[in-house]
Amino acid sequence: MSPQVAGLLQLTALIAALALAYRPLGDYMAKVYSSEKHYAPEKWIYKVIGANPAAEMRWPAYLRGVLAFSAVSVLFLYLLQRIQGSLPGSLGFSSIDPDQAFNTAASFVANTNWQSYYGEQAMGHVVQTGGLAVQNFLSAAVGMAVAVALVRGFARSRTGELGNFWADLVRGTVRILVPISVIGALVLVACGAIQNFSGIHQVGQFMGGTQEWNGGAVASQEAIKELGTNGGGYFNANSAHPFENPNPFSNLFEIFLILLIPFALTRTFGRMVGSLRQGYAILGAMAVIWIGFTALMMWTEFAHRGPAFEIAGGAMEGKETRFGIAGSSIFAVATTLTSTGAVNSFHSSYTGFGGGITMLGMQLGEIAPGGVGSGLYGMLIMAIIAVFIAGLMVGRTPEYLGRKIGTRQIKLAACYILVTPALVLGFTAVAMALPTPADSMTNSGAHGFSEILYAYTSGANNNGSAFAGLNADTQWFNTTIGIAMLLGRFVPMVFVLALAGSLAEQKPVPETAGTLRTDKPLYAGLLVGTILIITGLTYFPALALGPLAEGLAS
Numbered sequence: 001m002s003p004q005v006a007g008l009l010q011l012t013a014l015i016a017a018l019a020l021a022y023r024p025l026g027d028y029m030a031k032v033y034s035s036e037k038h039y040a041p042e043k044w045i046y047k048v049i050g051a052n053p054a055a056e057m058r059w060p061a062y063l064r065g066v067l068a069f070s071a072v073s074v075l076f077l078y079l080l081q082r083i084q085g086s087l088p089g090s091l092g093f094s095s096i097d098p099d100q101a102f103n104t105a106a107s108f109v110a111n112t113n114w115q116s117y118y119g120e121q122a123m124g125h126v127v128q129t130g131g132l133a134v135q136n137f138l139s140a141a142v143g144m145a146v147a148v149a150l151v152r153g154f155a156r157s158r159t160g161e162l163g164n165f166w167a168d169l170v171r172g173t174v175r176i177l178v179p180i181s182v183i184g185a186l187v188l189v190a191c192g193a194i195q196n197f198s199g200i201h202q203v204g205q206f207m208g209g210t211q212e213w214n215g216g217a218v219a220s221q222e223a224i225k226e227l228g229t230n231g232g233g234y235f236n237a238n239s240a241h242p243f244e245n246p247n248p249f250s251n252l253f254e255i256f257l258i259l260l261i262p263f264a265l266t267r268t269f270g271r272m273v274g275s276l277r278q279g280y281a282i283l284g285a286m287a288v289i290w291i292g293f294t295a296l297m298m299w300t301e302f303a304h305r306g307p308a309f310e311i312a313g314g315a316m317e318g319k320e321t322r323f324g325i326a327g328s329s330i331f332a333v334a335t336t337l338t339s340t341g342a343v344n345s346f347h348s349s350y351t352g353f354g355g356g357i358t359m360l361g362m363q364l365g366e367i368a369p370g371g372v373g374s375g376l377y378g379m380l381i382m383a384i385i386a387v388f389i390a391g392l393m394v395g396r397t398p399e400y401l402g403r404k405i406g407t408r409q410i411k412l413a414a415c416y417i418l419v420t421p422a423l424v425l426g427f428t429a430v431a432m433a434l435p436t437p438a439d440s441m442t443n444s445g446a447h448g449f450s451e452i453l454y455a456y457t458s459g460a461n462n463n464g465s466a467f468a469g470l471n472a473d474t475q476w477f478n479t480t481i482g483i484a485m486l487l488g489r490f491v492p493m494v495f496v497l498a499l500a501g502s503l504a505e506q507k508p509v510p511e512t513a514g515t516l517r518t519d520k521p522l523y524a525g526l527l528v529g530t531i532l533i534i535t536g537l538t539y540f541p542a543l544a545l546g547p548l549a550e551g552l553a554s
Contacts, residue, residue: 003302003324003325003326004298004302004326006324006326007298007302007324007325007326007327007329007330008326010248010252010326010327010330011294011326011330013252014252014255014256014259014330017256018256018259018260018263021260021264022263022264022267022283023267025260025261025264025267026264026265026266026267026268026270026271026279027267027268027271028176029176029261029264029265029268030267030268030271030272032171032172032175032176033148033163033168033171033172033268033272034272035171036054038053038167039174039175041174042167042170042171042174045170045174046166046167046170049166051164051166051167052164053164053166053167053170054164054167055164056161056162056163056164057161057162057163057164057165058160058161058162058501059149059160059162059497059498059500059501060501061165062149062162062163062165062497063493063494063497063498065165065166065169066142066145066146066165066490066493066497067490069138069142069165069169070109070110070142070490073105073109073135073138073139074105074106074109074486075105076131077104077105077108077109077131077132077135078101078102078105080126080127080130080131081095081096081100081101081104081105081123081127081131082095082096082098082101083095084096084123084124084126084127087124087126087127088126089124089125089126089197090124090125090126090127091124091125091199091200091214092200093121093122093123093124096117096122096123099475099478099479100116100117100473100478102478102479102482103116103477103478103479103481103482104116104117104132106482106483106485106486107232107464107482107485108131108132108135108136108139108230108232109135109138109139110139110462110485110486110488110489110490111139111140111142111143111228111229111230111339111371111374111462111489112231112339112341112458112459112462112463112464112485112488112489113136113225113230113231113232113341113464114341114458114459114463114464114466114472114481114485115232115233115236115464115466116472116473116477116478116481117473118236119232119233119234119235119236120213120214120216120234120235120236121236125197125216125217128216128217128221128234129216129217129221132221132232133217133220133221133224136221136224136225136228136230136232137173137177137178137181137224137228138169138173139228139230140172140177140224140227140228140229140230140371140372140373141168141169141170141172141173141177142169142373143371143372143373143374144168144172144176144261144265144372144373145165145168145169145172145373146373146374146377146493146496146497147265147373147374147376147377148163148168148268148272148373149162149163149165149168149496149497149500150376150377150380150496150497150499150500150503151268151269151272151273151376151380152272152500152504153499153500153501153502153503153504154273154380154400154401154403154503155272155273155274156504157504157506157507157508158505158506158507159504159505160501160504160505161504162497162500162501162504176261177224177227177228180223180227180257180260181220181223181224181227181228182223184222184223184224184226184227184253184257185219185220185222185223186219187223187250187253188219188222188223188250188253188254189219191246191247191249191250191253192242192246192247192250193218193219193222193243193244193245193246193250194215194216194218194219194243195217195218195219195220196215196216196217197215197216197217198214198215198216199214199215200212200213200214201213201214213243216234218234218235218243218244221234222234222239222244222245222254223257225340225342226254226255226257226258226340226342227257227258227260227261227372228372229258229261229262229338229339229340229370229371229372229375230340230341230342230464231335231339231340231341231342231343231463231464231465232341232342232464233342238342238343238344239251239254239331239342239343239344240320240343240344240345240346245344247322248322248323248324248327251322251323251327251331251344252327252330254331254342254344255330255331255334258334258335258338258340258342259290259334259338259369261372262286262338262369262370262371262372262375262376263283263286263287263369265369265372265373265375265376266279266280266282266283266286266369266376267279267283269282269376269380270282273401275401275519277519278401278518278519280519281518281519281520281521281523281524281527282376282379282380282383282524282527284521284524285368285379285524285527285528285531286367286368286369286370286375286379287368288524288528289337289364289367289368289528289531290333290334290337290368290369293333293337293357293360293361293368294329294330294333294334296357297329297330297332297333297354297357297358298325298326298329298330300315300350300351300353300354300357301315301325301328301329301350301351301354302315302325303315303351315349315350315351315354317346317349318345318346318347318348318349318350319345319346319349320344320345323344323345327344328344328345329354331343331344331345332344332345332347332350332354332357332358333357333358333361335463335465336357336358336359336361336362336366336463336465337361337362337364337366337368337369337370338366338369338370338371338375339366339370339371339374339375339461339462339463339464340371340463340464340465341458341463341464341465342465343465343466346468347454347465347466347467347468348447348451348467348468348469351551352446352547352548352549352550352551352552352553353547353548353551355450355454355467355547355550356450356543356546356547356548356550356551358454358465359450359453359454359457359467359543359546359547360535360539360543362457362458362461362463363421363424363457363461363535363538363539363543364531364532364535365378365382365417365420365461365531365535366378366461366462366463367379367382367531368531371462374462377496378416378492379527381413381416381417381496381499382417382527382530382531382534383400383518383527384398384400384405384409384410384413384499385410385413385414385417385530385534386523386526386527386530387399387400387405387516387518388405388410388413389526389530390516390523390526391405391516394514394516396514396516398516399509399515399516400518401518402508402509402510402511403503403506403508403509404506404509408502409499409502409503412495412498412499412502413495413499415495416492416495416496416499417534419487419488419491419492419495420460420461420488420492421538421539423456423460423484423487423488424453424456424457424460424461424484424539424542425539425542427456427460427480427481427484428452428453428456428542430480431452431456431476431480432449432452434476436474436476437452437474437476437477438452440470440471440472440474440476440477441469441470442469442470442471443469445550446545446546446547446549446550446553447469447546447550448469449545449546450467450546450547450550451467451468451469451470452470453542453545453546454466454467454470455467455470455472455477455481456480456481456484459481459482459484459485459488460484460485460487460488461488462485462488462489
């Protein structure tokens with residue numbers, strides 16, 4: 001069997017598995033967020049934090065809950081790292097430096113999981129399990145809560161109430177993320193991923209020196225790392241490490257976990273707004289982009305250019321032989337089109353165009369299918385923009401799901417789509433203009449520029465993957481990427497929740513013969529075109545200086 005055919009079979013199996021899980025999981029999540037019942041463990045949590053889960057919140061109160069909870073989470077994780085040296089289970093590692101502790105705390109709370117440290121050489125069991133793994137659950141639950149609040153904005157009328165943030169946070173964690181993660185961890189353990197709390201031990205000789213590894217609760221962290229589209233690896237090699245991702249089956253299973261909730265949330269959306277067709281339209285747009293990017297990535301990496309590629313069967317540099325080009329390409333696209341950031345290969349070693357595809361996936365806003373929650377609300381923002389463009393073309397007031405899209409809504413949507421490009425391009429320009437940041441680049445020319453562009457693209461879009469080759473453990477990069485991660489995560493949420501509040505206050509507009517049908521393939525195609533055009537106009541000049549220039553020169 002040729003590697004290309006094997007890759008096609010892997011992709012087919014993945015699509016089939018996602019299709020089987022789509023309906024039951026999507027309907028279950030809709031029930032979770034619509035239920036008025038509170039389980040006993042949830043009641044205990046509400047009592048501890050002093051929250052009333054039955055109290056409805058308008059968007060300012062909902063936003064205050066998001067920001068307050070996230071601020072406390074950043075502070076807690078920062079302090080936990082700063083005192084690591086005096087904690088039990090630290091494996092002898094010292095406390096984390098202030099700039100790196102800030103970067104890591106911002107990273108995991110913002111669901112980015114960018115890592116400027118070697119996990120197995122810096123973080124002990126307490127920080128890994130009690131700090132980083134916990135934030136993998138909570139940051140994902142925050143994203144899902146904000147997405148559900150926006151969906152309620154479309155579903156409700158003549159009220160500004162969007163639900164209760166604390167109830168949404170707890171339910172998303174207790175009823176969705178924890179149960180699926182437990183199952184996922186068991187599957188990964190069965191595949192060979194490790195799950196223990198052993199210390200550092202010698203495993204043999206390596207290139208004349210001693211090789212040492214430490215154990216850890218890897219399988220459990222790996223499960224929520226992928227399911228919550230987090231991406232932070234227990235080991236520096238991330239999902240290329242055999243302790244995290246042992247074989248081709250575990251590799252495909254991890255991709256499945258990455259895509260599971262983001263795709264299923266489209267059915268949750270359709271169920272909650274009372275029109276499954278609307279969910280299918282969003283799903284169709286996401287699927288077209290994802291499949292298109294995957295096919296393009298596999299084509300670029302399988303293309304034979306020169307004798308070395310011909311002997312290897314494609315661009316094998318930086319890829320694990322147990323996964324091959326197909327398994328690596330599918331993983332790379334899945335992780336950069338979502339906000340996961342996990343890697344099972346070295347993105348810097350991809351072909352020029354292949355590296356550009358991973359970068360472009362993040363620059364789309366990670367909406368195909370995107371992160372848990374963030375992918376859905378990002379796609380719904382683009383859906384509003386697409387409706388507005390269609391309204392301009394036919395001379396009608398744009399409407400979406402029975403809501404008029406007026407000046408206020410468009411301003412909020414426009415502000416949302418401008419935040420991350422401003423952060424990415426602004427920080428990249430400053431870093432390239434200053435003398436010190438450029439010293440961190442391993443390469444010069446187009447590839448070196450791509451290293452810095454990728455770093456800020458990954459940080460501001462809350463992805464967390466690295467192009468590699470860039471020494472990001474400096475005060476400049478730890479600080480600026482940390483700021484980009486926090487602003488890129490929480491500033492857009494302000495506009496999302498404000499938009500949700502404005503939509504929920506409206507009176508539904510009756511559908512007429514002139515209303516644009518947003519549940520049809522024509523609209524899904526318009527949505528895909530809008531996404532690609534807006535992204536292309538925004539990022540093309542920067543891409544032309546980096547991956548496009550490199551790809552054309554090779």
